[in-house]
Amino acid sequence: MKTVRLSKSKYLSGLQCHKRLWLEIHKPELAPLSPPGQQRIFDQGTRVGELATEEFPDGVLIKADYLNIPEAIEQTKEALDNSVDVIFEGCFVFENVLVRPDIILRNDLGGWNMIEVKSSTSVKEENIHDVAVQTWVLQGYGLKMKRVFLKHINRNCVYPNLSDLFKTEDITEPVNAVLTSVPKKLSEYKSMLDKSEPNVLIGQHCGNPYDCQFVGYCWKDVPEHSIFNIPRLRWTDKEHLIEDNRIGIDDLPAEFPLNENQQKYINSSESQQPIIDWDGIKGELDKLEYPLHFLDFETDSPAIPRFDGLHPYEQFPFQYSCHILDENGSLKHFEYLHKSESDPRQGLVESLTKAIGETGSVIAYNAGFEKGVMNKLAQWCPEYSEQLQSIIERLWDQLVIFRKYYTDYRFKGLNSLKSVLPVIVPSLSYDKLDVSDGIEAQVTWNEMIQIADGDEKKSILIKELKEYCGQDTLVMVKIHREVLIK
Numbered sequence: 001m002k003t004v005r006l007s008k009s010k011y012l013s014g015l016q017c018h019k020r021l022w023l024e025i026h027k028p029e030l031a032p033l034s035p036p037g038q039q040r041i042f043d044q045g046t047r048v049g050e051l052a053t054e055e056f057p058d059g060v061l062i063k064a065d066y067l068n069i070p071e072a073i074e075q076t077k078e079a080l081d082n083s084v085d086v087i088f089e090g091c092f093v094f095e096n097v098l099v100r101p102d103i104i105l106r107n108d109l110g111g112w113n114m115i116e117v118k119s120s121t122s123v124k125e126e127n128i129h130d131v132a133v134q135t136w137v138l139q140g141y142g143l144k145m146k147r148v149f150l151k152h153i154n155r156n157c158v159y160p161n162l163s164d165l166f167k168t169e170d171i172t173e174p175v176n177a178v179l180t181s182v183p184k185k186l187s188e189y190k191s192m193l194d195k196s197e198p199n200v201l202i203g204q205h206c207g208n209p210y211d212c213q214f215v216g217y218c219w220k221d222v223p224e225h226s227i228f229n230i231p232r233l234r235w236t237d238k239e240h241l242i243e244d245n246r247i248g249i250d251d252l253p254a255e256f257p258l259n260e261n262q263q264k265y266i267n268s269s270e271s272q273q274p275i276i277d278w279d280g281i282k283g284e285l286d287k288l289e290y291p292l293h294f295l296d297f298e299t300d301s302p303a304i305p306r307f308d309g310l311h312p313y314e315q316f317p318f319q320y321s322c323h324i325l326d327e328n329g330s331l332k333h334f335e336y337l338h339k340s341e342s343d344p345r346q347g348l349v350e351s352l353t354k355a356i357g358e359t360g361s362v363i364a365y366n367a368g369f370e371k372g373v374m375n376k377l378a379q380w381c382p383e384y385s386e387q388l389q390s391i392i393e394r395l396w397d398q399l400v401i402f403r404k405y406y407t408d409y410r411f412k413g414l415n416s417l418k419s420v421l422p423v424i425v426p427s428l429s430y431d432k433l434d435v436s437d438g439i440e441a442q443v444t445w446n447e448m449i450q451i452a453d454g455d456e457k458k459s460i461l462i463k464e465l466k467e468y469c470g471q472d473t474l475v476m477v478k479i480h481r482e483v484l485i486k
Contacts, residue, residue, distance in 0.1 A: 004193055006186065008099045011133045012126060014189045016210060019200035023214045025193055031213035037439035040446070044303050045119045049102055051304065052117040052151050052166060056105065059086035069098065094140030097186065101134050103151075104143070111144035115168070118152045119303045121312065126209045128174045135175055136182040147172045153312045159305035165312070201242050204235045225249040225269060229413035231261050249409075261407070269409035280405040281484060288396060290327040291360040292480070296320065296472040297373050298441045298465070307343040309380060316380075317373050318344040318445050321469040322355050323477050331477065337465055339458075341449045349377050353387040360394065365417045365476055367397035398476055401484065417475060425478045428471065435468040 004025055006014075014021035023030060053059055060079050064072035072091035079087050086105040091098065103115040116131050131148050139145050147170060154167040192198060202219055206212050226248055227233065227241050246252060249269050258266065268275050298319040303312050310316060319337045334355035338344030356362060364370040374392050378385040402415040410423045418430060418437075430436040435444050448461035 003096060004190070005093075006097045006189065008130060008133055011097070011182075011185070011189070012130060012210075014185065014192075015126075015129055016208075017200055017205050017212065018189075018192050018198045019218065020212050020214060021189060022193060022198055023217070026197070030217045032216060034213075035439070036443045040439075040443050041119075048119040048153070048303055049117045051162075052115075053088050053103065056086045056088075056103065059088050059103070059105075060084045061088040062090050062100075064091070066100070072100070092137050092141045092143075094137040095186070097133070097137050099134040099137045101138065104138070107146055109146055111146040112138070113146055114138065114148045115151050116149070117166075118150060121153045121155045123150050123152065123169055123171060124209065128171060128178060131171060132175045132178045133182050136179060148175050153303055155311055155313065157305070157312055159308060159310045162304070165304065203239055203242060223248045225409060225412065227252060229265070229409075230258070231265055231413045232259075233262065264407045265409060265413060268407050272409070274406065274408040274410075276407075277405040281401055284396075284400060284405070285484060288361045288363075289359065289394075290325070291357070292325040293356050293360055293362045294323040294325070294473040294476040294480075295356070295362050295364050295370055296322075296469060296476075297370060298438060298445070298469050299373060300442050300445065307345070315373065315376070316345055317348055317377070319441070319465060319469050320348060320352055321466075321473040322352070323473045324355075324360075325477060325480070333470065333473075335466060335470060337462060337469075338445075339449065339453075339462065345377060345380050349381045349384050349388070352377075353384050353391075356391055358390060361396045362391050362394045363396050363398055363476055363480070365397070365472075366399045367395045371395055398479065417472065420479070421475055424483050425475065428475055428478060430468075430471065433468050433471065434464040441465060441468055 010021055010024060013024055053061075062072050062075045062079065064075055066072075069091060072089075073093065076087065076090040076092065079090065086103065088103055089100045090104055091100050101114050102117040104112050105115070107113050114131070114135065116127065116134070118127060120127075127150055131150065135145050135148055149168050150171050151166050151168045154164055157165045200218075202222070206215050206218065212218075222228065227238055227246065229249065230252075241247065241252070249266070252266070264275050297317040299315040299317045301313045301315040305312055305314065307316065320335065322334045324332045324334065334351070336348050336351040338347060362370075371392055374388045378388040381388075399415060402411070402420055408423055411419045421428060421430070435441050444461050444465055448458055448465065451458040451461070
């Protein structure tokens with residue numbers, strides 16, 4: 001069998017699941033194309049890596065891309081032969097394992113240090129193994145490795161001062177603690193890859209520490225209604241059921257311990273009917289005061305902040321939709337979408353406080369999110385804090401209905417808007433929208449604001465964003481009118 005070259009990413013795949021690594025090597029075509037949100041994560045990581053190298057202006061970048069390995073190896077060798085002190089993305093191979101460390105630099109002890117750059121905000125266990133396999137390869141290549149570091153995002157950084165965007169932690173000790181396990185793991189992988197597809201049960205590892213691209217393949221035999229739909233069922237319980245091959249909802253043992261909400265879900269599944277507490281729903285609806293304002297925000301949270309006062313990964317809104325329903329049944333729609341690369345917060349809050357008057361309930365789905373956004377807006381735009389606080393005090397959460405009073409097995413154990421909608425308001429769907437979730441909205445907005453005004457593509461993206469956010473609030477109106485008020 002042809003010898004397989006492993007990379008750092010494939011080493012980590014093997015740590016997560018042998019079957020994942022086997023499929024990446026032998027059946028990569030089974031993985032679907034990455035969604036737009038995944039590409040944005042990659043692009044963001046690339047930008048973070050570029051900023052991290054600015055600390056070393058004399059560093060040499062190995063420019064050969066990841067598809068031209070021989071050229072990258074040659075450029076790295078040339079840099080070492082020329083006694084370059086700092087190398088970015090050097091290419092090293094040892095025992096057919098290839099790594100490209102973010103930064104290696106000579107130290108005063110006659111050896112080398114390594115810096116791995118991550119866009120996360122802390123050191124994670126998987127980072128230790130990530131750096132360990134790189135260290136093992138570098139040592140095998142012949143470099144005397146002394147210290148290894150992880151450079152990650154510092155959440156305490158505040159724009160516009162990005163001088164402390166990064167925090168660097170020495171992880172030499174934990175890396176050394178697992179370093180001896182690397183050759184053993186590699187031996188396991190190479191032996192496993194020479195055999196047929198390994199039989200690995202599905203489980204929590206399918207999404208931990210990374211989402212696996214082969215879930216669709218490995219989970220293809222899981223029935224539509226399964227133990228994975230039971231609300232808040234612990235993974236330890238799921239794993240026992242998986243081991244006993246009890247995956248379908250009908251396979252659940254009769255004596256299996258369940259809490260009240262889980263039992264309601266099972267009862268709904270067995271009867272094939274929803275379980276609805278109309279008295280409880282009426283009690284919640286009685287708290288509402290007209291006019292009703294159905295509100296939804298779209299937000300962004302980039303790793304590298306770009307507006308005053310923002311921290312890394314801090315959410316800020318760039319769009320809202322608000323449908324206003326009067327007691328007589330008339331419906332009006334107000335919206336705001338920021339269309340340039342400037343700070344959207346001031347314009348949005350001005351529009352929002354004009355759209356929502358001083359009276360009437362404000363309905364959101366998972367209202368804690370909208371509350372958090374408006375609390376932040378009140379800090380950023382203190383001149384509107386009184387109006388925003390009034391809106392916050394009038395919030396009413398439509399999600400509570402589906403958490404407490406409305407159980408339907410067809411929701412598949414979830415109660416998000418997109419889980420509830422196809423069942424109770426099938427006339428509306430997100431499937432035909434070009435933007436169909438919050439991550440896609442972020443990607444689309446960041447693309448749109450970089451396009452010049454007047455460009456036809458910009459107009460198309462604006463239309464797509466407005467359709468998506470507007471549907472979120474229209475869906476809440478439909479639920480209120482067609483389902484809850486009977």
